[in-house]
Amino acid sequence: MRAHRTPRALVALTLGGLSLAFAGAAAARGPRDGRVAVDQICAPFGCFPGDAPGWPIEITQPGAYVLTSNLDVRAEPTPENVTAVQVAAPGVDLDLGGFALHGPVICATGAPGSCTPSGGTGDGVRGTSAALALRVHDGSITGFGRNGVYAEGDLATIERVRLGQMGSTAVVAIGAVARLSGLLVLRSGGAGVYTGGVGGSLFDSSVAEDALGGVSTGDAAQLQTVVVETGIAGAAYTGLGSRLTHVEAWGDGKAIWVGAGSSVLHSRAEGSSTPYLFCGQQAAYSGLILTYGGQPVVGGSGLSLGQNACYAGGAC
Amino acid sequence: MRLSLRLPRLIACASLLATCAAAGAAVLEINQTCAVTGGCLPGDTGGFPVTISQPGEYRLTSNLSVKNLPTPENVTAIQVDAADVDLDFNGFGLFGATTCSGFPTTCLPVGSGYGVLATKPGTAVHDGSVAGFGAAGLALDDGLRVERMRLWNNGREGLRSYSSGGILTDSMVFANGGDGAHTYRYTVVTGSTFVANNANGFYGDQYSAVEESISWGNGRRGYQSDVSLSAHFSVANGNRTSGIGGAAYGCVAANNVLYGVTTAVFTYDTVILQSVLTGNSAGPWLSGNVSLGQNACNGSAC
Numbered sequence: 347m348r349a350h351r352t353p354r355a356l357v358a359l360t361l362g363g364l365s366l367a368f369a370g371a372a373a374a375r376g377p378r379d380g381r382v383a384v385d386q387i388c389a390p391f392g393c394f395p396g397d398a399p400g401w402p403i404e405i406t407q408p409g410a411y412v413l414t415s416n417l418d419v420r421a422e423p424t425p426e427n428v429t430a431v432q433v434a435a436p437g438v439d440l441d442l443g444g445f446a447l448h449g450p451v452i453c454a455t456g457a458p459g460s461c462t463p464s465g466g467t468g469d470g471v472r473g474t475s476a477a478l479a480l481r482v483h484d485g486s487i488t489g490f491g492r493n494g495v496y497a498e499g500d501l502a503t504i505e506r507v508r509l510g511q512m513g514s515t516a517v518v519a520i521g522a523v524a525r526l527s528g529l530l531v532l533r534s535g536g537a538g539v540y541t542g543g544v545g546g547s548l549f550d551s552s553v554a555e556d557a558l559g560g561v562s563t564g565d566a567a568q569l570q571t572v573v574v575e576t577g578i579a580g581a582a583y584t585g586l587g588s589r590l591t592h593v594e595a596w597g598d599g600k601a602i603w604v605g606a607g608s609s610v611l612h613s614r615a616e617g618s619s620t621p622y623l624f625c626g627q628q629a630a631y632s633g634l635i636l637t638y639g640g641q642p643v644v645g646g647s648g649l650s651l652g653q654n655a656c657y658a659g660g661a662c
Numbered sequence: 663m664r665l666s667l668r669l670p671r672l673i674a675c676a677s678l679l680a681t682c683a684a685a686g687a688a689v690l691e692i693n694q695t696c697a698v699t700g701g702c703l704p705g706d707t708g709g710f711p712v713t714i715s716q717p718g719e720y721r722l723t724s725n726l727s728v729k730n731l732p733t734p735e736n737v738t739a740i741q742v743d744a745a746d747v748d749l750d751f752n753g754f755g756l757f758g759a760t761t762c763s764g765f766p767t768t769c770l771p772v773g774s775g776y777g778v779l780a781t782k783p784g785t786a787v788h789d790g791s792v793a794g795f796g797a798a799g800l801a802l803d804d805g806l807r808v809e810r811m812r813l814w815n816n817g818r819e820g821l822r823s824y825s826s827g828g829i830l831t832d833s834m835v836f837a838n839g840g841d842g843a844h845t846y847r848y849t850v851v852t853g854s855t856f857v858a859n860n861a862n863g864f865y866g867d868q869y870s871a872v873e874e875s876i877s878w879g880n881g882r883r884g885y886q887s888d889v890s891l892s893a894h895f896s897v898a899n900g901n902r903t904s905g906i907g908g909a910a911y912g913c914v915a916a917n918n919v920l921y922g923v924t925t926a927v928f929t930y931d932t933v934i935l936q937s938v939l940t941g942n943s944a945g946p947w948l949s950g951n952v953s954l955g956q957n958a959c960n961g962s963a964c
Contacts, residue, residue: 361742378693379691379721379723379752380693380721380722380723380724380752380754381723381752381753408725408755408757408791409724409753409754409755410727410752410753411786412753434768435813436793437725437755437757437793439753439789439791441753451887453874463949478814479791479793479812479814481753481812491769500836501812501834501836501865503810503834506882506959507799519745522836522853522858523857523876523878524835525832525834525835525853525855527832527853537676544879544899544900545857545878545879545897545899546856546874546876546908547853547874547876549853549874553864565896566876566878566899566900566914566916567876567901568872568874568876568895568896568897570895584915586899586917587897587899587900587916587940588897588914588915588943589896589897589912589913589916591893591912593873593894598912606941607914607916607917607938607941609913609914609936609937609938609958611895611912611936612891627961628938628940628941628958628960628961629826629961630938630939630957630958630961632936633936633957647961649958649961649962649963651936651956651957651958651963652956653956661918
């Protein structure tokens with residue numbers, strides 16, 4: 347949904363050609379490396395050809411784009427339904443430039459899921475199915491009504507982004523082969539990270555205090571060097587034939603939950619209830635610490651390959 | 663093939679060289695405007711390919727598209743004829759007209775054009791996309807370095823090298839018409855994903871190491887080698903022949919049409935350690951001189 351124009355936008359449109367002066371002004375202020383600048387000032391008027399006035403800023407051509415200011419939708423009517431940037435072209439690189447996208451949602455500390463306003467439909471960055479190979483990197487996204495990043499196309503890359511306090515899941519990448527790394531995800535009303543397509547990867551990230559789970563992936567995924575926490579079961583949940591290595595997971599039961607034929611190595615699964623690790627058929631694990639609340643430490647049908655430390659039982 | 667765009671060049675050469683190549687700057691710029699008019703760089707005479715003939719740092723400042731040229735499948739976007747070139751894609755991409763579809767992937771039209779063709783050693787390519795070229799997306803010489811690239815829908819390989827020494831890092835290689843990446847020898851692959859390519863996901867002819875990578879749904883093996891390959895903490899899933907053609911340490915090889923793990927083509931020994939091999943149609947591994955430790959084969963110790 348396109349948000350209502352701000353009064354400032356209406357004034358500019360009334361002045362006819364003046365709006366054209368705003369359109370493209372960000373590019374004039376932007377970096378001199380050819381990337382297209384995106385900022386708060388041009389948003390009401392259209393930042394570049396193909397972007398209609400108002401939110402969201404619409405990227406419809408492949409290329410490299412860079413934020414040159416924060417983007418803040420909080421002044422809009424029903425800002426929880428406003429998307430800041432929508433991408434509908436392949437091969438788009440969106441450099442947040444160290445800046446932030448701000449929405450209105452605030453989630454209470456210590457009360458997962460208590461996020462207001464609730465039920466919003468706006469995303470920080472929304473990639474449609476046409477947005478093949480979308481890359482979003484180097485900045486912050488906070489407080490949007492639905493997702494921080496929603497990427498529907500294959501080959502999405504999200505790197506070095508801090509996300510928090512979304513109305514729903516912070517990162518949703520439903521296309522195949524999503525690659526996420528360097529994410530700091532905190533306190534959203536939904537889950538932390540969801541990669542629904544095959545072959546998703548999450549590296550070097552921290553995902554915590556999200557209401558409806560930590561990290562969830564499709565098949566043939568890998569989690570490597572990830573800290574993940576949730577107050578419910580399934581902090582780290584993967585599909586079939588996936589690989590988890592160097593994962594520190596805390597959940598209220600089934601801190602790590604892996605699909606059939608998956609591998610969990612050199613990791614820790616803890617929680618206040620058991621089991622800490624739940625395995626689909628023909629999955630296996632080794633080098634784990636499985637502890638805190640009692641026995642049994644493992645559920646499902648996983649095969650221990652040895653060298654594990656289990657609750658009050660030593661090696662297992 | 664160099665296109666005939668000579669006349670505009672005579673008019674625009676002086677001014678465009680000043681703006682496109684950012685005269686005096688340490689990093690020289692390449693973009694579509696200078697590519698199709700006066701040439702982007704000293705020694706580059708305009709038209710495709712943009713020719714890099716001096717060592718140094720270069721940066722894309724727009725996409726380069728050859729889509730609208732005659733027979734775009736035979737057009738190369740950038741040719742590197744100098745050693746030690748760093749090519750920063752700056753978030754931009756090289757785009758051709760070839761598209762790929764189906765499974766196994768087939769691509770049309772196939773031709774002789776590359777996204778980047780390097781004829782000298784030491785080319786680094788990073789931070790962008792290469793899609794839709796008639797031959798390979800990237801064809802590089804000795805000492806290649808490819809980082810944070812997305813390579814898809816190229817008529818042959820996403821990355822091809824016949825030379826020695828290479829690093830492929832944090833890249834995604836998807837739906838190309840040949841191998842996802844095919845290098846000659848001494849290649850290190852980390853944090854990369856090879857999906858739905860027509861042939862092998864990654865094919866390192868000799869002495870390659872793969873770490874923290876995924877190879878899924880490729881037309882042949884997930885990771886392939888003629889002589890020696892070691893895969894560490896990686897996934898090979900759903901490939902049309904075997905998963906891993908080499909050693910497997912901490913890997914998952916699942917649901918491949920032949921074996922989970924085999925030896926390289928011309929060697930007879932391998933090791934499988936702390937790996938999960940499950941649901942592979944011909945068996946967990948190809949019989950031979952295989953050393954096993956702490957593995958799970960279809961849910962049982964093996």
